[in-house]
Amino acid sequence: MNFDSMTFPLTVDVSGNQYWISDEGPYKLGMAATEFMADGSDGEMMEELTSFLRSFGGVLDPFVADDRASEEEFRSLQERTIGCTMSYGYHPIPGGIYLVERYTFTSLRDFLLVELGKGILYGNAPRQCRLCGRWYFHEKGDRTIYCERVAPGETERTCREVGARAVFEKKIQEENAWKIYKRAYKKYYAWLMKGTMTQEEFKFWADEAAAERDKALRKLQGNRVRRAIAEEIFRELRERLNRK
Secondary structure (H helix, E strand, C coil), X not given: CCHHHCCCCEEEEEECCEEEECCEEEEECCHHHHHHHHXXXXXXXXXXHHHHHHHHCHHHCCCCCCCCCCHHHHXXXXXXXXXXXXXXXXXXXXXXXXXXXXXXXXXXXXXXXXXXXXXXXCCCEEEECCCCCCEEEECCCCCCCCCCCECCCCCCXXXXXXXXXXXXXXXXXXXXXXXXXXXXXXXXXXXXXXXXCCHHHXXXXXXXXXXXXXXXXXXXXXXXXXXXXXXXXXXXXXXXXXXX
């Protein structure tokens, strides 16, 4: 979408989750705001869009910044005005015609804020890629948290490909940490049942073991923990859980 070529007043025909700008389209609601945020060249407008998303997009859990809008930010955003007019009209398409809401905008700001707001209402919103940090279009029902651009440090693999592999490896690493903990727990519990360990000694070990397990899991929380580092975390966990 070429924002520089847009002329105002701008007429936009909206029907359901799609819209047309003159004869161009259909676009999906939320796409324009996403594309504008992905470019990031207009800092002031970017801040207003991200503020809008923090305030109203949280219901979608769109994986924007972890912090939500402050009460002051939310109130300030509510007090701002967005200018447009709306009427009804017909938009012709090949083989048919749509009844549409026809909006007229006098500025790019007004168009983007309304387009983003209506996108959120339909379940669409910009998302920030968990790997490269750039914005990409999230459509209702899409559960991915990575974009499809070439990942940082890669020549061909996308963030989605690299991220999916990282999530898989992270899951395996976490499962290994739990396996080490469960093996040790079974061994010490057997000692308790045999009477070679007292209830107090077992409780003390169990509390310490749970703390060591949680510490190892926190170390594994990064998306891309190297295998050698993970193996060192597992080695330390085994040693600390089997000191007796």
